[in-house]
Amino acid sequence: MSAALTLGTPDHLDRLLTLVTAFHAEEGIVMTDDARRAGIAPLLDGIPHGVAYLIGPPRAAIGYIIVTFGWSVEFGGMDGFIDELYIRPGVRKRGIASETLQSLPRALGDAGLKALHLEIDTENETAQRLYARAGFARRDKYQLMTREL
Amino acid sequence: MSAALTLGTPDHLDRLLTLVTAFHAEEGIVMTDDARRAGIAPLLDGIPHGVAYLIGPPRAAIGYIIVTFGWSVEFGGMDGFIDELYIRPGVRKRGIASETLQSLPRALGDAGLKALHLEIDTENETAQRLYARAGFARRDKYQLMTREL
Numbered sequence: 001m002s003a004a005l006t007l008g009t010p011d012h013l014d015r016l017l018t019l020v021t022a023f024h025a026e027e028g029i030v031m032t033d034d035a036r037r038a039g040i041a042p043l044l045d046g047i048p049h050g051v052a053y054l055i056g057p058p059r060a061a062i063g064y065i066i067v068t069f070g071w072s073v074e075f076g077g078m079d080g081f082i083d084e085l086y087i088r089p090g091v092r093k094r095g096i097a098s099e100t101l102q103s104l105p106r107a108l109g110d111a112g113l114k115a116l117h118l119e120i121d122t123e124n125e126t127a128q129r130l131y132a133r134a135g136f137a138r139r140d141k142y143q144l145m146t147r148e149l
Numbered sequence: 150m151s152a153a154l155t156l157g158t159p160d161h162l163d164r165l166l167t168l169v170t171a172f173h174a175e176e177g178i179v180m181t182d183d184a185r186r187a188g189i190a191p192l193l194d195g196i197p198h199g200v201a202y203l204i205g206p207p208r209a210a211i212g213y214i215i216v217t218f219g220w221s222v223e224f225g226g227m228d229g230f231i232d233e234l235y236i237r238p239g240v241r242k243r244g245i246a247s248e249t250l251q252s253l254p255r256a257l258g259d260a261g262l263k264a265l266h267l268e269i270d271t272e273n274e275t276a277q278r279l280y281a282r283a284g285f286a287r288r289d290k291y292q293l294m295t296r297e298l
Contacts, residue, residue, distance in 0.1 A: 020222070029223055031223070031225070035225045036222075036225075038225045038226070039221070039222040039223065039224070039225040039226065040222060042220070043220065043222075047220070048197040048198065049197070049198075049218060049219055049220035049227060050219070050220040066222060068219040068220040068221070069198060069219065069220075070198055070199070070217040070218065070219040070230060071191070071192065071196070071198035071199040071217040071218075071232070072188070072217070072232060073169070073185075073188040073189060073192075073215060073232055073233055074178055074180070074188065074232075075188070075297075076180070076184045076185075076187045076188040077187070077188065078198060081219060083220070083221060083222055083223075084222055105296060105298055108298060109298030113298050114297070114298060115295055115296065115297045115298055116295070116296050116298060117293055117294065117295045117296075118293070118294050119288075119291045119292070119293055119294075120291065120292055120293075120294055121290060121291060122289075122290060122291065122292050123290075128294075131294050132294075134296070135296045136294035136295060136296045137294060137295060137296070138292055138293070138294050139268075139292070139293045139294065139295055140271075140292070141270060141271060141272075142268045142269065142270060142271065142293060143268070143269055143271045143287055143288070143289070143292075144266055144267070144268055144269075144287070144288045144291060144293060145266065145267050145268075145269055145277070145280050145281075145285035145286060145287050145288065146264055146265070146266045146285060146286060146288055147254060147264065147265050147266075147283070147284045147285045147286070148224075148263070148264045149254055149257060149258030149262050149263060149264055149265060
């Protein structure tokens with residue numbers, strides 16, 4: 001099972017939306033199809049704020065990962081957030097997510113990204129172990145606050 | 150004391166760096182002057198990943214706020230992070246930060262930003278109260294993890 005990454009382009013929109021819809025159903029994220037499309041399509045169109053990669057053979061992708069790009073004064077350059085990572089249920093527990101989390105940060109680091117962040121559910125120990133193995137450290141001293149606009 | 154915001158441009162670099170250097174000294178953030186400049190100058194040059202605003206009269210700014218831009222599939226559009234917010238010590242406790250945190254989210258929301266986030270020190274109750282008053286809610290269910298690249 002290959003975890004090769006393919007940068008998503010507009011040609012991949014329908015395939016990606018199928019996977020994103022499955023992920024959101026599993027996570028209980030409620031969005032209309034139109035809203036979901038509005039959240040995904042710009043990433044395939046080449047906006048500077050993020051990218052989507054298909055995992056596995058692009059015509060029969062087994063998952064996807066979305067990385068959004070920001071900036072950090074303290075890190076002195078671009079940083080990124082793993083916004084979503086999904087592996088289809090039938091191919092889980094084969095190390096595909098781990099492989100993705102090894103190869104992608106390396107590629108992004110080579111491209112000049114200074115740091116990669118993600119937000120985990122404090123009760124999801126499986127996810128925390130996965131990310132810890134991939135070199136992500138909890139920032140327990142800090143807490144996120146959010147205001148919807 | 151006016152909390153008017155002026156979008157930072159390359160002309161403001163030296164003035165802004167003086168304020169950023171003071172903030173970093175106060176926070177114990179250790180960076181070389183070159184690294185600090187590399188973290189700030191692109192924001193004034195117009196990169197899509199963030200902006201810096203001077204607070205108060207731009208020729209005698211009393212503080213600054215840096216907002217970086219990302220993307221959220223779930224929010225269906227651009228989101229932002231308050232990366233740094235600093236008010237000069239001599240003019241604190243006059244409501245300038247609060248005023249900034251009222252006016253800026255309104256302007257960013259009007260410009261299409263979907264949500265604004267920030268990371269607070271869990272032990273800094275003053276900052277938490279400031280942001281809570283400005284409508285920011287703690288995301289206690291979630292925790293950040295970071296990997297430097």
